[in-house]
């Protein structure tokens with residue numbers, strides 16, 4: 001285990017070794033991938049979504065969007081459900097993986113699959129569907145027929161994800177996952193002048209970095225609406241330990257990982273675990289439990305007023321340079337208010353609109369914003 005803050009969490013009645021959960025996707029195509037994720041430090045692993053018929057995917061079904069996001073038109077599991085029950089789930093469970101069986105996408109399929117998944121040794125069921133209207137009957141069936149915890153995976157493609165969370169909890173969901181990939185979305189292959197995804201409509205689903213702020217807002221809102229909820233896990237663009245901290249602070253108990261592990265390999269989860277453990281300690285938290293929901297009391301109901309205050313430190317305490325004169329602060333100022341005459345930083349207050357971007361882009365922290373400070377003579 002890494003030296004730093006304690007990463008173990010309690011989730012839906014299970015003790016998980018870390019808050020990271022390998023979410024349903026190509027890395028959980030079978031037991032092998034799930035065992036790798038477990039060995040890398042994942043607290044649990046979700047199977048690729050099991051349906052009545054195995055999927056047949058078009059040849060080109062995953063591509064990058066920028067550096068840290070993906071578009072995909074991959075369908076559900078491409079192996080038969082009997083293989084999941086007879087081999088993949090039992091093998092993964094025997095290797096110590098906390099297995100969450102993803103079951104989609106219709107009530108008929110939930111009826112055909114959930115009990116067999118439980119018998120095969122799954123520790124939890126995760127229900128996933130295209131609409132909220134079909135998810136709730138799946139949940140009702142699963143609740144009545146399995147004794148293991150049932151998680152509902154929520155989509156931001158629905159009109160009101162937070163209301164859907166409420167409905168799932170009213171119908172007895174033991175846990176929630178927010179959110180699924182977002183779409184449909186499009187990427188054009190400009191060399192071939194055609195959609196890159198070879199799905200029927202050329203569209204695909206967006207994951208990774210690009211969707212994190214959407215997922216984070218939804219997780220925070222669900223957590224704020226349900227102060228007692230301790231079994232929400234986030235999914236969407238956790239690429240670095242900092243992102244996991246954001247999710248934990250916003251009220252997610254677990255943090256899903258899919259795109260990051262696809263792009264960097266499953267072993268990257270080890271780095272996420274080590275990084276999270278060290279970062280939490282650096283931020284003053286000794287455990288996930290301590291950081292959990294830490295940001296929620298700080299959501300103000302009132303818009304802040306007054307000009308922003310800034311502090312600028314060109315040098316560190318030991319005299320070495322902190323400001324590297326990259327001039328990002330000048331570049332991003334839409335109003336031409338900032339001028340760096342190293343070591344002096346000038347701010348034309350008559351131009352500055354207090355947007356804060358100059359401080360946000362400072363790569364070293366030499367220029368910082370003092371939140372909600374009143375205008376004062378010392379603010380530059």
Ligand SMILES: Cc1cc2nc3c(=O)[nH]c(=O)nc-3n(C[C@H](O)[C@H](O)[C@H](O)COP(=O)(O)O)c2cc1C
Nearest residue numbers: 023024025049072180207208235236237257258259
């Ligand atoms: C290639 C790919 C395939 C996926 N397949 C499934 C799936 O079968 N079932 C499912 O519930 N989610 C599936 N997802 C969605 C992920 O589980 C996850 O919710 C989403 O990617 C957002 O997390 P991320 O930004 O960490 O990737 C898939 C994602 C990707 C990238």
